Amino acid sequence: MSGHLAVLTTTDSAERAEALAAGAVEKRLAACAQVDGPVRSVYRWQGKVEHDAEWRVLYKTTAARYPELEAHIKAVHTYDTPEIIATPITAGSDEYLTWLSTETTA
Numbered sequence: 001m002s003g004h005l006a007v008l009t010t011t012d013s014a015e016r017a018e019a020l021a022a023g024a025v026e027k028r029l030a031a032c033a034q035v036d037g038p039v040r041s042v043y044r045w046q047g048k049v050e051h052d053a054e055w056r057v058l059y060k061t062t063a064a065r066y067p068e069l070e071a072h073i074k075a076v077h078t079y080d081t082p083e084i085i086a087t088p089i090t091a092g093s094d095e096y097l098t099w100l101s102t103e104t105t106a
Contacts, residue, residue: 003063003097004060004061004062004063004092005060005062005063005066005086005088005089006058006060006086006087006089007030007058007059007061007066007069007070007085007087008056008057008083008085008086008087009056009057009059009077009083009084009085010039010041010054010057010082010083011054011057011079011082012052012054012055012078012079013055014035014037014055016055016078017037017055017056018035020057020073020076020077021033021034021035021057021059023072024059024061024069024072024073027068027072028065028103028104028105028106029059029061029065029069029072029104030059030060030069030104031060031061031099031102031104032059032060032100033057033058033060035055035056035057036055036056036058037053037056038053038055039053039054039055039056040052040053060089060100061104062100062101062104063088065104065106066086070086
């Protein structure tokens with residue numbers, strides 16, 4: 001696994017997205033988190049196709065902090081099965097990735 005990750009989740013309001021972002025950054029589980037939305041999501045849930053507005057939260061973290069970030073998202077998220085997707089950051093500026101590592105050091 002790469003040393004740095006971009007981790008994505010979604011939620012149903014701007015306020016919840018801001019809380020998810022701030023909570024993880026405050027605990028140093030992510031160096032930063034970006035909130036965007038609303039986005040339109042179409043998905044199958046409990047046998048039905050749903051159409052909803054959601055807000056995305058994109059965290060930047062290290063692979064070492066990922067397990068704690070995932071646990072945090074699951075603990076505070078309001079969804080039964082929150083989307084949590086981690087993508088390796090395969091390249092980036094040395095300065096940014098050093099900053100990311102420094103800000104996620106517990």
